[in-house]
Structures are given as C-alpha cells and as structure tokens.
Amino acid sequence: MQVPASFAYERASSVRDALDLLRRHGPDARPIAGGHSLLPMMKLRLAEPTVLVDLGGLAELAGVAIEGTNIRFGAMTRHADVLASPVVAEHLPILVDAERVIADPLVRNRGTVGGSLCQADPSEDLSAAFSALRASVVISGTNGDRVVAVRDFHRGPYETAVAHDELVTDVLVPIRPRTGSAYAKVERRAGDWAVAAAGAVLTLDGDRIADAGIGLAAVGATHFVAVEAEESLRGAPATPASFTTAGALAAEHVRPVADQRGPVDYKRHLVEVLVTRTLTRAAARARGEA
Amino acid sequence: MEGVRPPEEWIRAAAETPRGYGAMKRKEDARFVRGRGRYVDDVVLPGMLHGAVLRSPLAHARIVAIDTSAAEAHPRVRAVITGETLAVLGLAWMPTLMQDTQAVLATDKVRFQGQEVAFVVADDHYAARDALDLIDVEYEPLPPTIDARRALEPDAPVVRDDQEGRTDNHVFDWSSGDAAATDAVFAEAAARPDQQVIGADVLYPRVHPAPLETCGAVADMDPVTGKLTLWTTTQAPHAHRTIYAMVAGLPEHKIRVVSPDIGGGFGNKVGIYPGYVCAIVASIVTGVPVKWMEDRSENLMSTSFARDYHMRGEVAVTADGRLRAVRVHVLADHGAFNATAQPTAFPAGFFGVFTGSYDLEAAHCAVTGVYTHKAPGGVAYACSFRITEAVYLIERLVDVVAHDLGMDPAELRRRNLLRPDQFPYRSATGWEYDSGDYPHTLQVALEKAGYDELRREQAELWRRHAAGEDVPLRGIGLSFFTEAVGAGPRRTMDILGLGMADGAELRVHPTGKAVLRVSCQSQGQGHETTFAQVVAAELGISPDDVEVVHGDTDQTPFGLGTYGSRSTPVSGAATAIVARKVRERAKIVAAAMMEAELEDLEWRHGSWAVRGVEGASRTLAEIALAAHSDLELPEGVEGHLDATTVYNPPNLTYPCGAYVCVVDVDPGTGEVHVRRFVAVDDCGVRINPMIVEGQVHGGLADGVGMALMQSIAFDLEGNCLGGSFMDYLLPTALECPSWELGETVTPSPHHPIGAKGVGESATVGSPPAVVNAVIDALSPYGVRHADMPLTPAAVWRAMQGRPLRTDLAIS
C-alpha cells in the first residue's frame, strides 16, 4: 500500500472558514475537494501538504443552476452531477460528451469541477471543455471575489491564478443561442487520460459561423485552446471545408510531447481529426440535427 | 432440533451440488463474496513489525556510500538492513531458479531501476515508509544497457560484472530441432519457383502479470523453538520451503510456509523475491514477526515480468499454402538476473513447441538470452513456460503467410492442421502431442463465429471505406493453439533438482466425510471445488463432503505448486488416484463387512455391492465407520481408509483451441474496438465447466490487454515506463465483448480422468487472435505486421508504414 506522509486534517464549515484555515496554516496547506488528483499525488509523495482543508461539507459550493444568462457550476459539483444535470444536457452537450469519458464512475462520483480546473493537469478534460465554452471562474479570497476568464486562469502545467489562500467557488458558462457543442477524446482504454482530446463550440448565424471555441487537452495547446483555428472559423461558412481547414490549423499550432500514449506526429494528427469531427458534430447540434 | 438446522440456502446449495463433475458454484466463493478471505496482508501477529524496501532510482550505478543513521534515529524505526548486513550472514546474494544469482540487497552496484537497496523495519508501515526518505545513498551513475538488441554489442555496458571475468551480456544459447534438416528445406523452398520463404520480425513485449494482490510475506521466527513460519504469496509453498532451507541453511522441518488465500498469481508468485528474504532476516534480527507487503509500483517495477522475446520467424511454404518448415531466432531479454521460473533444463521454457498445431517436415529455433539493466524475471504471466510466445509467433507467421500468398487464413490453417489420425504425434522438435481433433475444433469455432458471413460483411465495409465513406475497418482474426501443460515427467523436468511430481493424501473420517490434502495452491482457480468434485466422482459422495486442504507445508504433502496449468494435470491426477486407492481399500473392508469374496464385489457409484445379491451393499460412509471399528480385517490389511500417493506424469497434456476475434478499427484515430470473440477450447474432460469458463474469460481479458494496451517499456536511461496502473493498463469490461465460448472434448489418453490443464489456454491463444484481427483490418493499407500493444498510436503508425518500436520509449 502506498501511504502519504503525515498531515493534519481540518474540515471547513463554510467558505469563509476554509479561507481562514488556509490563511492560518500558510502555503503548505491545501484545500481538498474530491481528492482524486491530490490523494494519488500524496501517496506517491509528489505532494506533501502539511494540512488538508476539506471542502467536502460545503453544500453552498455544489450544484448546477441557471443564473440569468449564465449556467453556474459550484466548485464542489461532482463529475457525476454534471453528467446527470438536465441543464447541462439541454445547453452544454460538450460537457456530457466530456464527462462520459472522464475516468470511470467511481472517480466521477468524487472528482469535482473546481478540483479539475485547479489541478491544471495539461490533460484535464474539463479545462479544455470550459476553455472552449469561454467560461469564467470565480475566485474567493479573504478580501472578496474576483472573476477570471478561464482562458487566463491556467498559467502553465499545474499552475493557476489561484493563490494559496484563495478558493475557486464557481464556474460560469454563458448560455448562447444557435449554439452547438461537442467533445471527443482518444484514449488507450476506458478511464485512461487522453492521448488527445478536442472540444468545439459553434454559434451559427444562418449558414455562417458567428463564433467558435475550440478546446484541446493533452497536446500542449496554450491555455487549452486553438485560437488560430477559432479565428479561421469566425465569419466562415459552416461547411466541411471550413472545419477541415480549422482542424489542420489547430494541428499546426499545438506542441504535443511524445510519451507512451503516442508520438508527436500522431498526436498532431489526432488534433486535426478530432477538431474536424467535433466541429462537424457541433454544427449539426447547432442546427438541431443531432 | 430447529436450532441446529443449517440455513435454507445451504440446504438448497447442497441439493444443487452434483455428485461429481458438472457446473457447481465454487465452495471458496462463500468466503470471498463475504469479505472473509484471508490474504497475507490480513495476517496480524502480536508484536509484529513492518518492513519497507528502499529501491534504486537508477538503472545502473555504483553504490559509493549508504548512510542509514538518520533512519535509525527515527523514533519508530527498529532496524535498518543493508547489503552489508546481509553479506555478514552470507545472504547478500541468493540463487535464482535458473541457477544464476540475484542480489537480495545491493552491495556493489544497482543493476535495474527499482532494485532493492535497503530494508527498514519499523513499528508501523507509515513509519517504515517515512524512514526510507531518511536513508542517504550516494550513487555514481553509470551508462546502462537497455536495448536488448544492442546488449551483445562489444561496447555495451556489462550488467553482470559481479561475475568473475565476465565481459559481455550473454546469458545462454539454447536451440531445439534439426538445424541441418530445416536449412535444407529452406534452401529448397528458396530455390524452387513453386515455393517460397516468408518471414517476419515479431516482438512479444515485456508485460507484467499484475495480480491484484501484490507480493508480500509475514515472517515469524520463533526465537525459542527456532521454527520459522512464513505466510507468503507463493504459488509453490513446498518448493519455497526447500529453497529457503538450502539458501539460508535453516533445517527444513523447522520451516513452515503458509500460502493463505492468494489474490491472483499468474506466475508472478512463483519466484522468491528479496523482500521475502529481508522479512525473514528482519524477524531473526528483531526476534518478532515482520510483515512486508509491496505496493503496486514495486510490484510492477521489480517483480517477475513476462515475455520480452524479440523473435525472427521464417516459414518455408509451397505456393498452394503447405507449410513445410519453420526457422526461428529469438533474442530473449532476461533483465539483470536470470530469475525466470521454469524447469531447469529448459532455459527458454517450452518455447520448443513453436511448431504449433501444424504438421511440419522440419523446424529449428535458436534462442539467445541476454542481460540488460532491467528488472529480472521472465516466463511469468499465464504463459505455460513460454508457450505464449511460441503460439503468438507461429500464429502471427501463419497470418503473414496468408497475407503474402493472398490466401484465406482459415483455409491456410485447415490445410496444415494436424489430422486426428496423426495422434499421438511427435513434433519436429520432439514433443509428443497426446490427443486432439484440430480440424473439428476449428470448424466448431468458424461455424459459431459465422465466418463466411463475417468475411462478406468485411468486404462490404472495405468497399465503402475505399469509396470514401465514414465506416470502420473490420478485421477478423484467427488463432489455433496447442498448449503443452502439466509439467512434468520428472525424468526430464525438475526445478533446482526437485522433480515435478505432486503428492496427495486423502483421509476419510469415520462418518464418511473426506479431507483431501494437496501440494498445489489456488490463486483463484477454484481448487477447493474442482478437487472436491474429483474425489466426489471417484467415491460417489457429495463434493460438499470433501474438504480440500492446501497452501500449508505443515499440512500437505510435497509437490511443486500451481503454475504452467499444472494443477489439474498433476495434482488433479494425484487426487483421482488417491481416491481410487481409498476405494480399493474400502472394497476390502466392505468384503469383510459382508463376508464376501473380493472378486464378487462391484462398485455402484458410492457403494460396494455383492454382485447378484439383493440388498448386499455398503455405502462409503458405512464402510468408513466399519474401517474404524472392531471389524475383523483380513491378515495384512490395516484399518482406516486413508491413502497417499505421488503422481509423476508420464507426459504433458496438450489442450488446444480455436479462437476467432472480430474488431473494428477507426481509420482516423487508430482506435480498436473488439466487437466479438469466439473461443472454442478443448481441454479434455471438464470437471467443472463453469470454472473452466471462468478461467477462459479471465485469460481472454488478459489477451485483449496484452494485444491492445500493455507493455513495460523503458527509456534509454532505464526508467521503467509502466510502473503504475496509470501507465500499465488493465483491460476493463468496456474493452471486453461478451465472450462467446464453445468446447470440443478430446480426453487426454494418459491422464487418469482425461483432463488437460486450461488455466492458461486463453492467455496463450487470445493475443494472436486479437492482433491478427487488427492486422487483417489494416490490410487495405498493406499492413502485414505490427507489434503489440496495438494502441491507437501503434495502429495509426502501422497504417503510415512507420511502425512504432514498442519496447522503448516512444519518441
């Protein structure tokens, strides 16, 4: 059995309490949400926090709801809750596609939206999906809240805009009309992390593309997005040719690294295939065809 | 009376229980499904301490210094053992099962990443683990030999410079078959226009058995009696006891090895690991019991791997698809120590059966073993001593031949399979196949799969794909395997001089209930049920009335253990024979009871009866009671019914099977989806068909894993790239189709109940079927071979004509 180094445990009773605990215990304290990234790292002794501040009891941070023109995800919303949400099913098929291929049911019962974004693993599927959706993240500190665009949230692998004494409380996704979205991932086995994954969000204006969001995981895309491909789509006709061009552009600009999941040329190729496929599916969904 | 009535479910279960062979729920599952299994890690003894192993982060380095002072100063640490400590006891090195040596704790150098360097003993597991970080080892890094294909180059760093005078990494050369005769056939085939030579380079990558329970031990050396009790994860408790006695110089009767419930073995638990030895030494040093249980990464990185065979195979074949001869060269990567587990005279295991299921004029193989700076081991993983590699090679070659000749692979196999009238068949490499009806077994599988219809569907999908439609590429793969299991005749097969015969003891209590004691140990195979059924069938009693005792050397007779699918062929045979001895003894008692002549008695399933005399019959229970009573027995006959036996198999048994796999490949991403898998196994007589099918299910899942996702690769620094379940993938239900099983039954003519082993059949037979299916799907792209694991990346690169090398880091 792999065992972590010793640590102290505190259970937060409110967001305010959690923030106090984090401030009090200093930079070696860490919030713990679902624990499905943090605990494995602790067992492998890649992380040795001295204090864990458990967010598990904070009901105020859980749930998916429509708030004005946004859909609000509490940071403690579990993957399984996202997958089961009727609101998500209606407005954000990209998240349904993504959640189906994130880990396995056991992990999805525990892992959270906030934990996924804060982990900032370059392969995290929700980071790519929320980036494609141009979501924003609400960060709370003792001095109040601030809202950061998800595309500014990730500062690099395992690095985010969140300070050690801050918490992510919500993720906000704007609801857009005439919009379709989709996500696709290639994995070596169910529950494996992505070899490469892509998510697409398309807003149509008749036969033209009004706006596009493309998120990429596991392929070294800056801020998890393919901006050049998005740019090529804006104003372009919603045709297979446009999607193929965007796929090729996205593939050109990623910087994947070779590992046992695959060599660089293959991952680049996957970006092209998956971007084209998800754009095609997103367009069909925007038109109400799928 | 109400109070002593057994629960209703027991009564029902007993009513459903067959009196012998047949599907029957496993007796052992009652405790497993209730969480009442007792594994090594469940053993908790008073005052027990906990050990942890410090491992090398480097593949090759000189140990300059080890400073254990900070670890020793830890308040909960009781002892720190290093190679120096062991050297004083003469235990720094231990012999391997292949007559090599292996470092228990490194003294001079480390030779693979994950090698054992020090052992900490502490009050609890957490403290032991914490203290590992307090040990300061100064390493001088050295360049390692990682690529097996370059291990014999003159400038390759020498792995085993601990051996006097060694200047290279050569371990052994071994060959089998008639080289001259084989070369002659090849020369002729190359020269004639109506024949040709077809070859392929085929890698069976390094994989790992990955049992869910990792390896471990609890050592309890009683300082007063001098008796060592070792609870340990072993597939061969008796062999381990003898080896400990030989290595550590402990008297063998003062060693008791207990192998309690074992959470999967697959060959991983045949060898003796340094951790076990450290636990024993630690118990001797501290005077209290010491537990050591490795974690997942330790298991994957340091314990017995399997395969790692780099093979070149060639076939001499006629234009109409008659296989004439096969010639094979193998480079076998044995890691840093030659610690494979197999009969001693077989350095390449039973690879000699590489002629497979075909009638060849000649065959020859040459195997060269090399050392590399990688974890030691080999053979393990349900492989029947390298038959996995042999079957994979020949079945891949047959498909390559079919591809090159443009022939249907089913037809090509049909033309070359051994015919029933050829049995017993002596193969070109000297193996005597006992029985089989191969064409029939193949036919049953093809019909079950609907082979012709599958080919039609495939042609249609290929046509649509060529027309630019978005459809998957369908592939159909076959394999026909023959196994040689049940090692083995002790004339030719031993492990470190211990012949591979198994004992059995059967005790029948006065009330007619029986206790069978066998030497082999179950790691999930269901022995407590199967062997009870064998006794039940022989004695005409219920399997519920037979208790099977195993896994404790103080309680059971000697024997070599459970691996190589040998339990039913060897211990199962011993069981049938010892039961027959009891039955014969019962006959004498029955004759005395009924005052009849022996020759007038006949066995009527469960009773001895006097032929032709109404009512003159005694059940086994009645006879058992009489055998323990004051009944007057004939001169020279002892009382009681108990018997013992030792079974020395006259030959191996040769199970076979025909498998058909159907896959879809996404031509855009290279992802493989296994749509169907038909497995028709012939393992002779099936004692408990449900258990047989369970064994096959597991092996098929293993095969999908090896074919599509598993390998332990290394980067050129020697870092293990498969050291966790994030990197080393086990297949899940989602990768496994609903298995479609079938059977043919050709009993083994020399086995007392006609049974052949089946534990490894599916692991042996399924990888080539899956790979053949994937390669078949890619044939529109001109692909004729690609190495396992066929991950999406490997498939795509094969389609590009630039196949990946899967044993090294992907770059």
Ligand SMILES: Cc1cc2nc3c(=O)[nH]c(=O)nc-3n(C[C@H](O)[C@H](O)[C@H](O)COP(=O)(O)OP(=O)(O)OC[C@H]3O[C@@H](n4cnc5c(N)ncnc54)[C@H](O)[C@@H]3O)c2cc1C
């Ligand atoms: C076997 C397995 C397979 C997986 N496969 C996938 C996969 O295919 N795709 C995928 O995307 N993910 C995968 N994951 C990761 C999974 O989605 C995790 O649950 C997720 O990454 C982290 O969420 P968590 O709630 O468990 O976070 P935790 O492990 O609790 O925390 C992760 C990090 O975020 C910080 N944190 C958590 N919540 C907050 C907060 N509200 N504010 C500030 N900091 C916070 C923690 O301090 C920690 O540093 C897998 C995990 C496992 C164990």
